[in-house]
Amino acid sequence: TETLAIKNLHVSVEGKPILHGVNLSINRGETHALMGPNGSGKSTLGAAVMGHPSYEVTEGSVTLGGVDMLELDASERARAGLFMAFQRPMAVPGVKMADFLRHATTNVRRPERKEGEELIPMREFRKELKEKMAQLRMDPEFARRYVNDGFSGGEMKRAEILQMAMLRPKFAILDETDSGLDVDAVRLASESIAQIGKEQLGGAQMGILIITHHDKLLERNTPDFTHVMLGGKIVETGGVELAQELYTSGYDRVRAAYPDAA
Ligand code: ADP
Ligand code: MG
Ligand code: MG
Numbered sequence: 001t002e003t004l005a006i007k008n009l010h011v012s013v014e015g016k017p018i019l020h021g022v023n024l025s026i027n028r029g030e031t032h033a034l035m036g037p038n039g040s041g042k043s044t045l046g047a048a049v050m051g052h053p054s055y056e057v058t059e060g061s062v063t064l065g066g067v068d069m070l071e072l073d074a075s076e077r078a079r080a081g082l083f084m085a086f087q088r089p090m091a092v093p094g095v096k097m098a099d100f101l102r103h104a105t106t107n108v109r110r111p112e113r114k115e116g117e118e119l120i121p122m123r124e125f126r127k128e129l130k131e132k133m134a135q136l137r138m139d140p141e142f143a144r145r146y147v148n149d150g151f152s153g154g155e156m157k158r159a160e161i162l163q164m165a166m167l168r169p170k171f172a173i174l175d176e177t178d179s180g181l182d183v184d185a186v187r188l189a190s191e192s193i194a195q196i197g198k199e200q201l202g203g204a205q206m207g208i209l210i211i212t213h214h215d216k217l218l219e220r221n222t223p224d225f226t227h228v229m230l231g232g233k234i235v236e237t238g239g240v241e242l243a244q245e246l247y248t249s250g251y252d253r254v255r256a257a258y259p260d261a262a
Pocket of ligand 2: 043
């Protein structure tokens with residue numbers, strides 16, 4: 001099966017080193033939880049893997065199925081099968097959800113397509129969008145709104161999940177998709193992620209990295225592995241019991257155990 005392999009990853013932002021040698025491998029079909037105190041580098045890891053231009057990789061490698069991701073720009077990485085739901089998604093005023101999703105979906109499904117060439121056919125796209133929105137229990141009206149413009153926190157997160165459902169990535173990184181959501185909304189998000197994650201694509205399920213501080217998002221997405229980030233490094237890896245310990249008791253034990261990282 002394909003693997004997203006992050007090896008000895010060092011990342012700087014504006015010349016300041018943030019990640020100091022992160023190792024993390026995810027196979028298709030696996031769910032990993034990434035936890036750690038605020039400022040430990042979790043979002044930086046996601047952004048660097050996705051190819052955000054502000055995050056400079058100074059050492060190490062990121063490969064998907066053996067293909068070097070660091071050579072690719074962000075849209076090429078999306079085409080290769082990477083997806084990230086951002087902690088703070090950007091608003092795109094003036095662009096409707098449906099149009100945004102049609103462009104994003106075309107980028108991923110039609111790698112040979114050149115700028116200005118046709119998008120995936122409207123009928124085909126609309127049919128699929130409708131199906132996915134029904135599956136995720138979303139109001140069809142939502143597709144006619146401008147991307148993240150005046151969206152509530154919950155709607156922004158739902159929009160990211162819908163995007164993931166349409167793009168059908170091989171690997172998804174979900175950065176605090178539960179932040180700012182009420183309990184019911186988190187449960188719905190958890191169910192939706194589990195549902196999308198179980199769909200087969202080319203004979204394999206999605207590999208998922210869930211960045212969270214809480215239990216609810218993991219309720220339907222039991223992590224096979226839990227990683228703890230501290231000071232720009234993964235200091236511990238365990239199973240579901242490690243996630244349970246951290247969302248119940250916090251990070252004091254981890255900080256005390258790795259004073260050099262903290
Ligand atoms: P986490 O997601 O674990 O809370 P982040 O990856 O957001 O942590 O941040 C890790 C560190 O990197 C913090 O000290 C943060 O201030 C810094 N950092 C992250 N992104 C930027 C950025 N775009 N500009 C400046 N500093 C950043
Ligand atoms: Mg944070
Ligand atoms: Mg973060």
